[in-house]
Amino acid sequence: MSPLAVVSGGTRGIGLTFSRRLVKLGHRVVAPYRSDAVAAASAAAELGDAFHPIRLDVADAAAVDVAVETVLAEHGPPTVLVNNAGINVDRPFLEMSTEDWRRVLDTNLSGVFHLTRGFAPAMLAAEGDGVIVNVGATTGIRPRRNGANYCASKAGLLQLTKCLALELAPRIRVNCLIPGMTETDELVTRFRLDDPAARAAVVAEIPRGRIGTTEEIADALEFLVGPASGYLTGQKLIVDGGQFMW
Numbered sequence: 087m088s089p090l091a092v093v094s095g096g097t098r099g100i101g102l103t104f105s106r107r108l109v110k111l112g113h114r115v116v117a118p119y120r121s122d123a124v125a126a127a128s129a130a131a132e133l134g135d136a137f138h139p140i141r142l143d144v145a146d147a148a149a150v151d152v153a154v155e156t157v158l159a160e161h162g163p164p165t166v167l168v169n170n171a172g173i174n175v176d177r178p179f180l181e182m183s184t185e186d187w188r189r190v191l192d193t194n195l196s197g198v199f200h201l202t203r204g205f206a207p208a209m210l211a212a213e214g215d216g217v218i219v220n221v222g223a224t225t226g227i228r229p230r231r232n233g234a235n236y237c238a239s240k241a242g243l244l245q246l247t248k249c250l251a252l253e254l255a256p257r258i259r260v261n262c263l264i265p266g267m268t269e270t271d272e273l274v275t276r277f278r279l280d281d282p283a284a285r286a287a288v289v290a291e292i293p294r295g296r297i298g299t300t301e302e303i304a305d306a307l308e309f310l311v312g313p314a315s316g317y318l319t320g321q322k323l324i325v326d327g328g329q330f331m332w
Contacts, residue, residue, distance in 0.1 A: 087114075088136070090164040091311075092157065094118045094201060095171035097126040097139050099270040100221070103158045103300035104168055104307055105129065108134045111308065116157050118142035118201075144197030145189070146305035148170065154204030157285050163216075166311050169198040170221040172239075174276075187235045193245065194239035202250060210257050217311045218254070220247050222264040222322065228332055244322060251320030259319040261310050266326020268298045278331065294327035 095101040096117030116138045117141045119126050126139035138161070142153045153312045157164075165211075172194045175186045198220055209216035225233060226240030244262055251260040267273065267288060278284040279297070289296060306325045309315050324332060 087162070088112050089166070090114050090116065090132060090161050091166035091168065092116045092118070092164045093168040093170055094142075094144055094197065095120075096168070096209075097129045100120060100265060100300050100303050101168075101170040103304045104139060105133065107301075107308055108166065108168075108302040108311075109133050111311075114138070114161065116140060116161060116164070117281060118144060118153065118171065120144075133219065137150055143193075144201055145192035147196075147200050147225060150197075150204055152190040152199040152268070154201070158205075158208055164258055165209070165212075165214065165216055167202065167205050167209070167216070167218045168221065168307065169201055169218065171197055172221070172223075174233070176234050176236070178232050179234045182235060190235040191242075192272060193241050194236065195242045196241060198246060206250075206254060206258065210254070216258040216326060218250065218260040219307060219310050220260070220262045220263045222247075224264060224266055224330055226311070226325060228265070238240070247322070248320045255319060257287055261315070261320070262322040263303070263306055263310060263320060264322055265303045265322045266324065266328070266329050267292060268300055268303055270300060273297075292327040292329045296327065298327055300323065 093105050093115055096105040097119040105117050108115050115137050120143050120177045130137055138222040172209055175190050175250055177186055220243050221241040222243050226244050229237050247260055247262040306323055
């Protein structure tokens with residue numbers, strides 16, 4: 087049987103490209119998604135029998151526990167876990183509600199905790215080694231205005247990655263993949279990239295002179311889940327065209 091990968095948020099944007107790449111590499115993919123059933127159905131129609139979307143809010147610990155049991159019973163333990171699900175709820179800090187704060191932290195940080203806590207024991211008990219890739223953000227290192235909740239969640243994810251790498255070693259490698267500006271529908275909307283002037287201003291800050299593609303981020307994922315990175319754990323891989331050079 088082909089190896090299993092679980093990709094949270096794997097039905098849209100970068101996550102969908104991750105799912106496509108892992109299917110291409112020979113994995114079966116289970117893709118938890120929160121709400122967009124249309125995108126999930128479209129992805130399933132495209133990727134066929136190797137792709138299994140499941141509706142799940144990763145912020146809901148009890149729901150994650152049930153989903154993990156179902157996935158393990160139906161598909162077996164994953165070899166790869168990609169913690170990609172995330173949300174933005176941007177507000178100026180002094181206007182940010184408790185709900186704004188909790189919703190983002192519960193999804194972007196606690197969701198990783200819930201899924202990893204659920205799947206890691208089965209991954210450790212399985213034959214062979216496993217890989218976990220947490221998908222971070224440049225704002226986990228460099229802050230921005232109106233995103234204290236998002237920045238805090240992604241900064242916490244970097245440290246969680248290191249803790250997991252220590253505690254799950256040597257059987258499971260854990261790394262953080264940090265995309266820079268990447269061409270997705272969400273990015274186009276948030277940064278008004280359909281406006282040539284706004285796009286030019288963004289591109290001017292990137293030494294490579296362009297915005298990255300989801301395929302390039304998937305190239306990095308392929309490296310992190312493959313044997314070429316077999317001696318790499320507890321690290322962050324920043325794929326940003328040189329924009330920040332951390």
